[in-house]
Structures are given as structure tokens and as C-alpha cells.
Amino acid sequence: MASTEVRIAIDAMGGDHAPGEIVAGALRAREELGVKILLVGDPQQIEAAMPPKTNLADVEIVPADEAIAMDDEPLNAVRRKPKASINVAMDLVKKQQADAVFSAGHSGAAMASALLRLGRLKGIDRPAIGTVFPTILASKPVLILDVGANVDCRPKFLEQFAVMGSVYSQYVLGTPEPKVGLLNIGEEESKGNEVALRAYQLLQKNHQINFIGNAEGRDVLSGNFDVIVCDGFVGNVLLKFAESLGSVILQILREELPQGLHGQIGTAILKPNLKRIKQRMDHAEHGGALLLGVAGICFIGHGSSQAPSIFSAIRMAKEAVDNHVLQRLNSQYPILQNESS
Template sequence: MGSTCVRIAIDAMGGDHAPGEIVAGALRAREELGIEVLLVGDPQQIEAALPSKTNLGQVEIVSATEAIAMDEEPLSAIRRKPKASINVAMNLVKNQKADGVVSAGHSGAAMAAALLRLGRLPGIDRPAIGAVFPTLIASKPVLILDVGANVDCRPKFLDQFAVMGSIYSEYVLGTPNPKVGLLNIGEEDSKGNDAAVRANQMLRENSQISFIGNAEGRDVLSGRFDVIVCDGFVGNVLLKFAEAVGDIVLQILREELPQGLRGQIGSAILKPNLKRIKQRVDHAEHGGGLLLGVAGICIIGHGSSQAPSIFNAIRIAKEAVDNSVLQRIQSQYQSLQQESN
């Protein structure tokens, strides 16, 4: 690409609040992160969603005449609709016209489009969606993967997730020597089903990661682990549950704060604390998950994403580009293959 500025393609037609909230989050990212955003979708709808004072000459819109609905079967829809916004966005990355893609649309369609158009990184059997969760330790998040890309996982898939998650945790989240755990029903290596026991053994033998054992449900948010691997079925249930807990915590805070003048005074005093609480537990602050294992940067956001979530999803994409996540994963697997030979 001719410019060193990071360019992110945004699926403007994906999500419950498209294109309005998607466009708003993208414009904020352009202003605050200093990146170029390519708004992919129906030009008329995108232009209608732009603020009235927007200079159209400063906004890059890439036309896509189709969109994929949430109730469509992902693979067939991707093939049937080549001009769908998610396909057009992926092609921008494939053709090196963008450094990454952000979509809050159909997550299955986003993954299918990434696999068909970008392909997998060498040595990776299955991609995984990684989601960042807050923990009891401030500024020490935990990365969970997979949270929805693979319903069933072989032990070797979990082993690959651990390597990719460790690289992301170290270079993007800033965690030196990330501690890896396997989500399980007990701490002992012998606990769980046959696949869990075999995965535990494989993770223990992997010299590329710092595996410290099984992680029970109560350990997920403790801060003891930096990366936790699991299959996409369990991971997605965990993700949705954690989001619900965060929403409940925020709702309880709003309900329990005193009303009237006392409440106004108390809220003013507590405002910095309340803001930090929101940043730690509100899933909108984390934006979405990075699809690790495909040959391109792809962030899959929540279908209900509004402008703040889209902004944070674009920020994650930029950080992944800036920290060369793809190149690091590829380099790690090349060295693994050389060792095995």
C-alpha cells in the first residue's frame, strides 16, 4: 500500500444499528485514532447516516450493493451474494487496499468470508475468535478463545489457540510471558472428558507457551490466567453470560445510587470511579473479538454494537496491525514446523 497510515474497511451494513451507529463509530475512529476508514455498503444509506456538516470529499465510501441478514445461512449467503458488504470489505484486505476489516454483522458470514477470501495462516487448522474479559486485577485482562468460531474442537485446535492467544496477549495486550489455562471442570490434569485430558497433555508439552493448568469457571475472571482456551460452544456461552453480568452490575449501580440532590452530589463525587467501573465491566468498551488464524486482520463485533463498540473494534484492529500480529503468528508456526522436521 502506498501509505503508512492504517486503513480499516468497515462493514457499514452489518449489525442491528447499521449504518447509523457503524458510521458514527467509524468517523470517531478516524478523528481520534488518525486512521483511514473505508465505509463499505450502500452509498445512499451511508451518506444519509453522515452528519450534515460532513465533507463527502473526506469520507471514502466503497459501494456494496448487497447485505447479509442475520437469519441467512452464512456459507451459502457468502457465495450467493458476491457483492455483499462483508465480501467487498474482505476483498479490500485481500487486494491490499485495506489493512483490516471490522464487522458487527452476521458473525458466521464474516468468518466464512474471511476463510474463503483471505484463507488460513500456514499451520493453522481452525481460526478462533478471541474476546477480552476484565478480571479482578485492574489493567490485567484475560483473553478467552474460542468464543464462537468452532463449536467442536480437537485437542490440537486448542493447542493452536493457545499459541495464537499468547502472541496476541503479549504483543497487543502487553502481557509478558502470558499464563495459559484450559477451561475445565476441575484443576487436576485428569479432570474433564477425553478431549480435555488430551488437550491438557498437549498444552503441557508445548514449549511455545506458558501453560499453568486447568482453569475452572471461578478462575476465569480472577486474574490468575492471561489466556484461557476452550471450544467455541462453551466460549460463546461464557461470553454472553459475562456480558449479561456486566449489564446487571451497571444497572444495579444506577438503581442503587441515591435519588434527588443527594444522588446528584454523590454521582458527581463518584463520577471518576463510576467511569472506571464502566470501562472494566461494559462489553461495549472491548469492541469485539479478533478472528485469529486467518491471513488478515478481522474484528467481529457484537450484532447490537453501537458507536462506542465500533470505535473500540476499530481500535483493536489498528493495534493488531501496529503490533504485526499476523506476522508474529506466522513466524511462530514456521519455527514450530522447522523444529518438528
């Protein structure tokens, strides 16, 4: 990198609240994190979304003539619209004009664009989307992958996810020796389908990771595991369930708190605690999911992402760049090139 300033290319046209919330989160990141922001999309819409006194010297607007809609077929749209904002943002990373890319738009299109423009890391058969879940231990999140990129997985894909997840957990999430688990229907080695049984053997033999065995559904938020691997079908169901869990718990708390004067006093006393609960369970605090396995730092946000989520995703992207995640993943090449199936 020619400069110490981390450069983040942002698909300003992707997401339900684009470009307004995207721009707001990006400007906050510029101010608080000191990153260079490259907003990719329609210049007129981007400028209109900026506050009146915004210093345009703080950001760079990169024009893009098209955008990919949420109902577009991802691969066809990426190929048919070379000047779409997500493609232009990926090209900035490919040309080393940006260090990372973020999009809250069509996740399938973001993945297709990353694969076509950045390519896969050596030794990686399938990239995986990894996202961070809170656990019952306040300072110990768990990384789950894959949460949607690969509906079906071969055992060696799960092994590769485990290696990539361990690197990310160690160098970005700050876990010294990440404990890896395989999501399964039982903790015994003999449990699961043929894919799970074979994956267990591969993970057990892989000395590059700290594999501690199967993780059942009840273990996901226990804090006993730092990285849990699964196929994208199961992972995506788990992700959507977890996203709803926080709002359900907060709603129950609101309904069960006493009403009237006593309730108002009790709520006032508990307000700091409730705020911390919300922060721990709110997916906006984690911002986005990292697409691990492509030759670039790529974060994918939820379509409904608003400014706080955008800010958090940019912060995570900066941390991934600062901690040289790509270089560290490339250093695992001899392990990732496992020919086992």
C-alpha cells in the same frame, strides 16, 4: 504496506444500527486515530448517515450492491451474494487495498467470508474468535478463545488457539509472557473429558507458550491467567454471561444506593467510581472480537454495536496491524503445524 496510514475496511451495512452507528464510530476513529476509513455498502445510505458538514475526503465509500441479513444461512449467503458488503470488504484486504476489516453484521457470514476469501494461516486447522474480558486487576484483561467459531474442538485445535492467543496477548495487549490456561472443571491435571485431558498434555509439552494449568470458571476474571482456551460452545456461553454481568451489577448498584437527598449526594460522590466500573465491565470498551487464524486482520463486532463499540474495534484493529500480528503468527508456523491430535 505502501503507506504508514492504516487502512480499515468497514462493513457499513452490518449490524442492528447500520449504517448510522457504524458511520459515526468510523468517523470518530478517523479523527482520533488517524486511520483511513473505507466504508463498504450502499453509497446513498452511507452518505445519508453522515453529519451534514462531513468532509468526504476523510473517508472512502466503496459500493456494495447487497447485504447479508442476520437470518441468512452464512455460508450459502456468502456464496450466493458475492457483492455483499462483507465480501467486498474482505476482498479489499485480500487485494491489499485495506489492512484490516471490521463487521458488526452476521458473525457466521464474516467468518465464512474470511475463510473463503482470505484463507487460513499455515498450520491452522480452525480459526478462533478471541475476545477480551475484564478481570479484577484493572490493567490486566484476559483473552478468551474460542467464543463461538467452533462448537466442537479437537485437542490440537485448542493448542493452536493457545499459541495464537499468546501472540495476540503479548504484542497487542502488552503482556510480556502471557500465562495460558485451559478452561476445565477442576485445576487438577486429571480432570475433564478426553479432549481436555489430551489438550492438557499438548499444552504442557508446547514450549512456545507459558502454560500454567487448568482454569476453573472462578478463575476466568481473577487476573491469574492472560489467555484461556476452550471450545466455542463453552466460550460463547461464557461470553454472553459476561456481557450480562456488567449491566446486572450496575442495576444492583442503582437499586441499592440510598434514595432522596442522601442518595443524590452519595451518587454524586461515587459518580467517578461508578463511571470507571462501567468502563471496566462494558463490552463496548473492547469493541469486537478478533478472528484469529485467517490470513488477514478481521474483527467481528456484536450485532447491537453502537458508535463507541465501533470506535473501540477499529482501535484494536489498528493496534493489531501496527504490531504485525499476522507476521508474528506466521513466524509460529513450525509450532502450529503440530501433527498431534
